[in-house]
Amino acid sequence: MASQTAIITGAGRGIGLKIAEALVGAGYAVLGLDRNNDVVQAAKDVGAIGIAADLADPAAAAGAIASAIDQLGGVHLLVNNAGIFRSTPLLEISADEWDTVMAVNARTMLTTTQAVVPAMKAGGGGVIVNMASMGGKEGEPGQAHYAASKAAVIALTRVSAMELGPANIKVNCLCPGYVLTDMGAETRDPDLIAQWEARSPLGRLASTNDVAGHVTFLASEAGAYVTGQAININGGMIMY
Numbered sequence: 461m462a463s464q465t466a467i468i469t470g471a472g473r474g475i476g477l478k479i480a481e482a483l484v485g486a487g488y489a490v491l492g493l494d495r496n497n498d499v500v501q502a503a504k505d506v507g508a509i510g511i512a513a514d515l516a517d518p519a520a521a522a523g524a525i526a527s528a529i530d531q532l533g534g535v536h537l538l539v540n541n542a543g544i545f546r547s548t549p550l551l552e553i554s555a556d557e558w559d560t561v562m563a564v565n566a567r568t569m570l571t572t573t574q575a576v577v578p579a580m581k582a583g584g585g586g587v588i589v590n591m592a593s594m595g596g597k598e599g600e601p602g603q604a605h606y607a608a609s610k611a612a613v614i615a616l617t618r619v620s621a622m623e624l625g626p627a628n629i630k631v632n633c634l635c636p637g638y639v640l641t642d643m644g645a646e647t648r649d650p651d652l653i654a655q656w657e658a659r660s661p662l663g664r665l666a667s668t669n670d671v672a673g674h675v676t677f678l679a680s681e682a683g684a685y686v687t688g689q690a691i692n693i694n695g696g697m698i699m700y
C-alpha cells in the first residue's frame with residue numbers, strides 16, 4: 461500500500477496527467493479530478509483513480525475533495541493544476557470572460573486548499589503545489605486575464621505559505637514557460653513555436669516531464685525547506 465497520498469486537479473490530460481503518472485511512479489496513491497469525464501479512464505491508465513467534477517463550482521469542488529480524501533484515506537499532497545487559457549485582445553475581454561478565467565484559474569485553488577487543509581493538519585502536515593505560469597510574471601498580448609489569474613496564483617501561494625507554514629504545510633507554485641499540450645493549441649503554428657524556442661537559451665520548449673519532476677521534488681524530503689516560492693520552469697526565458 462502506498463504510504464503517501466496525492467490529489468491532482470486537471471488530471472485528465474496534459475501536465476496534470478503526467479504529474480499523476482510521475483507520482484504513481486514515485487509510490488503515491490493518486491486521485492485525479494477533472495471536469496472532463498475522460499479523467500476516469502485516463503487516470504486508470506496511469507495507475508491512479510479519477511473523479512469527474514467541475515471545480516469552478518465551489519460546492520462540487522468541496523464535495524469532490526471530501527470524496528477524494530475519503531477514498532485515499534487522507535491527503536499528503538494537493539496539486540492545483542486545473543486551468544483554462546483564453547487569448548483575447550485587452551479591449552475585447554468581456555466581464556464574463558474575465559470572471560470565468562479568474563474563477564477557474566485562481567478561485568478553484570482557494571476552494572480546494574480550504575477543503576484539504578483540515579485533513580492535512582490531522583495528518584501532521586502536507587504539501588500544496590499550485591500551477592501558475594511564466595505568464596503570471598510576464599504576460600503576452602492577448603493574455604491580460606490569463607496573466608492576471610496566474611499572478612493571483614503566485615500571490616495566493618505566498619500568503620497560503622505564510623498562514624499554513626505553522627501547521628507544517630508547504631505551499632509553492634510552478635511557473636512553466638511554453639509546454640506543448642492541447643492548451644492553446646489552436647493559437648500556435650510552426651513560426652510561433654520557433655519564436656518561442658528562440659527565447660530559451662536551451663533552444664526548446666518544455667515537456668510535461670520537465671514540469672512533473674518539480675512536483676515530485678517539492679513533495680519529497682529533498683524539497684522540505686522550500687515554501688512560498690514561484691519556481692520558473694521556462695528554459696531561462698525569464699530569470700526572475
Ligand SMILES: NC(=O)c1ccc[n+]([C@@H]2O[C@H](COP(=O)([O-])OP(=O)(O)OC[C@H]3O[C@@H](n4cnc5c(N)ncnc54)[C@H](O)[C@@H]3O)[C@@H](O)[C@H]2O)c1
Nearest residue numbers: 470472474475494495515516542543593636638639641643
Ligand atoms: N501548456 C502550457 O504552455 C502551460 C504553461 C504554463 C502553465 N500552464 C498551466 O498548467 C496547467 C495545465 O495546463 P495544460 O497545458 O496541461 O492544459 P490542458 O488544457 O491540457 O489541461 C487542463 C486540464 O484542466 C481541466 N480543467 C479545466 N477547467 C476545469 C474545471 N473547472 N474543473 C476541473 N478541471 C478543469 C481540463 O479539463 C484539462 O483536463 C494549467 O493551469 C495551465 O494554465 C500551462
